[in-house]
Amino acid sequence: MATTLFIQRGDIAAWLADTAATHTVYAPLRDKTGVHFHRLCAQDAAAQTQALELDRQAQTPPKNVLLPACETLLEFSYAKQEDGSTSLDVQPVMPQGAVLLFGPRPCDARAFTVFDRVYDAGRGKDPYYTARRAATVVASVVCTRPEQSCFCTAVGGAPDDTEGSDILFTPVQDGFIVRPLTQAGEAVLRHPLFTEAAHREEEAADVCAAARAAVPCAPADFTAAPEPVAALFDDMEFWQSVTAKCLSCGACTYLCPTCYCFNITDESNGLEGRRLRTWDNCMSFQFTLEGSGHNPRPTKAHRYRNRIGHKFSYYPRIHDGALSCVGCGRCISSCPVTMDIRRIVHSAMQRAQCATPEQAHE
């Protein structure tokens, strides 16, 4: 990879504005409701980037960039033929164009690797996701201001983690020390505002070390959770007690950078229509409701058990131990009834350990 680079803080906006001419650029901007990833308009990018916000975590993750909340998979149209029959035409609608996602924290970039293992793997290559992934450059910024709810280091990540990113920006006093991680990342950095900065690598390393030290302590190392969480499957008393206050609102799923479950529905208007893919929510009763009326996950306790099971047990068992949680903490900070996934997974681990005292001594 190319050498380490440097860009002044005040030049980021100009670089993004220039890049917006060739790429669809997303960046975290302040708006009336907080900080969210917005798409920059090529014409207006310079003005928009006034609201660039890198010091606070965006309330919503940038998963929309690779997995839109709603996307058209297919378009269809029926037509009456002269002989009285009806013809049907179905066309896929594929994503187009290059994308730069600037400014996600490393946890949000790492979440894309959770998708990659599912959407871009042997089990079934998703052509929409893989097209977006291949066309998107992810330029992450080292997280130097963790939230109280952050726990990336307890799930195998770090505030300077490079997994899932194409470029890592490390903030320093006068700007960013920039490390390209892939060729695609290198390509978008070919811009006169970036200068050679190999001599500042040590400075960047110091910032990263300080960032790692600043992450709040989590109650446990959750990479050890897969076995204990699986062992608690039949302990409905536990799942009922931890979900007693849950409203099944699903905010945790929509705000989660790693939640990737979706629904497919058709929408039609006269003789034309579209097949849509939309984010879905495993905390909803309808998620697994079968045509017969049977529901394998009939209560919120069953559904939350699957949510925790998927993130901390099933997914890692399928994917070499990688958890389907990056510790961003949004499900904690945004839960209307203050459920805390850290405490729940920790309780599960402790309870499983108590249930098998002989293993506790090993």
Place this chain on the structure above:
Amino acid sequence: MNSPQDNLYLPYMATIQEVVTETPAIKTFRVRLNDPAAMDNFQFEPGQVGQLSVFGAGESTFVINSPPTRKEYLQFSVMKVGELTGKLHSLRAGDQIGVRAPLGNAFPYRQMQGKDIVFIGGGIGMAPLRTLLLYMLDNRGDYGKITLLYGARSPADMAFSYELPQWLERDDMHTVLTVDNPADEWPHRVGLIPNILKEMNPSPQNAVAVTCGPPIMIKFTIQALHELGFADEQIITTLEKRMKCGVGICGRCNIGTEYVCQDGPVFSYAQLKKLPNEL
């Protein structure tokens, strides 16, 4: 991305050749893919499923219940339970639908060679068994004794009624039909499937039982099979779940680590016992 081979969400366009009304609630659709080459090259194994699309209504999963040995058409039997199945029931020969198939795994029909086979089907659960049964009848020499126990609530609820006389007549298979309650002009058995199965008393010796039906029937059928001496490995079933993508991505049909659309729908009872109890 314009062919179903490249785009796993893009169905093959297909034309309904024939609609058979099986029971008041079940219709069978015989379809051919519109692309003759795709139809000729279409490969699947008994037990695999497909997603049928009615564009504008959506998609749902059904087993391909014609056997791979009979490729004139692909057959799906659909019980009317909701929006999509209701829409399907309104279609006629000549109408266009989408087919995403084959999906999922198949019955272990190769490992079953040389064994006696006991089929136990309840209601619409007969559909997946039909695929395997016809495949075995088309390769009759590869399998031992074939026994079929097929039950429905009433004679009118029996799907594939036009085939049952042939199956009853064949001397290379033993067919027993039953309905839950006594009915006029019903010459066959009356009683619940698990009870009739116990009376039939099939030997577990070198045998495999394949069962599908409503969950409550499967539960008691497996109990009956255990009483008859069948081991967990000798019991095969095929599951249903709400599915969307059909390829292990969308995240709703999992039982623990196993995705019914991809790792299933066919499981042995030995495999199921190792999974979390979330059927």
